[in-house]
Amino acid sequence: MYRLTIHELHDRLKRKEVSSQEVTEVLLKRIAEIDPKIKAYLTVAQQEAIRGAQEADRMIATGRISPLTGIPLAIKDNMCTRGIKTTCASKILENFVPPFDATVVNRIKAEGGVILGKLNMDEFAMGSSTENSRFTITRNPWNLQVIPGGSSGGSAAAVAADECIASLGSDTGGSIRQPAACCGVVGMKPTYGRVSRYGLVAFASSLDQIGPLTKDVEDCAILLNAIAGYDPLDSTSADTPTPDYRRGLVKDVKGWVLGVPKEFFVEGMDPEVEERVWDGIRVLQELGAVIKEISLPHTGYAIATYYIICTAEASSNLARYDGVKYGFRAQDPRDLMEMYLETRSQGFGPEVKRRIMLGTYALSSGYYDAYYKKASQVRTLIKGNFEEAFRECDVIITPTSPTPAFRIGEKVQDPLQMYLSDIFTISVNLAGVPAISVPCGFSSDGLPIGVQIIGRPFEEERIIQVAYTFEQNTDHHKRKPPLPPH
């Protein structure tokens, strides 16, 4: 039963073949059995989940059922959950219990969705492998010696290992799409502003966006329906109407122009990734799509641009962790300054410190023009590249990540190498456009590979349609990792 998708489980709940409490208990048992191996969860909210399921069953009994009612979901641990610890996988928030729900959590609960718990991540979402968590290392369900991707590694691994029906992640430079590709699930970063960030612990505010990680494209549309839309509590959320994203669940790409950026198929790409992505492109071509080579000429500058902007924003956002009002405080400081210094130095891990240092440097007097302003100008050029490309094509199609998931420990000593693994995802965040990653095959070692479909701002429906057409004509999403069934 834990293998079901949202839509399959919804049908069974609706026909009253199963209750939400039954399926929630099955998933809690699955977590208890599998998670000691995978370590996707930081908190399992057993009691809250059962209570939520009982409430959902009462809703269903009175005929009030919507697509998420009674569905057990899990949330990345950087989204606030009232009464449930929200740690950002950081020592500095180790004991933080929010008094409020993030808007996305609120919306899921209002529909009767069940929150199973909170998922592991790189500390403050800074990383591409989930190895930067202060608490535990999450394993890839396809190979336990391999990373699940990051920073939403727990969110991707939990979906792949059937430890939840679907999950939410956040994506600042690829943190939903890259782990989705690594774990063989579907992951979408919506347009910047499409989903409220209220209650999402801020990392880089002009780039962060919440999105779904699911077992198939239909579930992606359903979960996006629940979380998308204007929120007065987030001044950057877009005040534009939200369509029913299920309208994109159409198997048809005839005559659609798919742009393939030539800059994305060069140096350093794993040959198997390149082959599987081209196999995928050819599937769509056989279904009537037109393939067109396009150019995103500033792609080579995206990583440098991104790591200036995101660290600058992070250094400012993370200034709030001072040990005064919430979170960790160092023991027995002599004075206020020592309290700040000790609290932050003990509370943050190495990657977070490194990014705060880099961002503080980039914003410091005398360097602002050379780094932050320069990067923000290059961002304009990168955004312009997408605008021009979209005059010639309907969607852009690329690999999600240059390699399949790498081995645990392989890149931890070299932050720059780790940053380079985001090469295909970060320009999407800089431009603010939506993108989805769907499984497109496997490496010879049996690791999943993902293809990324990028759309124009607020055209999530279109990328869902391309992704759905691809998925329904292939069977990569039906393969399951070699975990023991229970």
Place this chain on the structure above:
Amino acid sequence: MKIEIGEVEYVARLARLKLTEGEKEVFTKQLNAILEYMEKLNELDTSGVEPTFHVVSHRNAFREDEVKESYPQEVSLENAPEEAKGCFRVPKII
């Protein structure tokens, strides 16, 4: 070298971070490698290019100033590392 150990110490102070000698050395090395990589951007002539700070709206989001319920004092203090007499407690400042 883009950045010397003294500058790393200065930036750490600005960021309210206390680094060990080992961390200072590692960070100096790593930050230099990263900053050197970022030099790439200087290949581009960006004179006259408007910076993008935000991709969607450049407008201010105004709303009515309405009185709404706020958290009671106990709830606001629930996560406090230390509290006293209904306030957040910190080391002596003066």
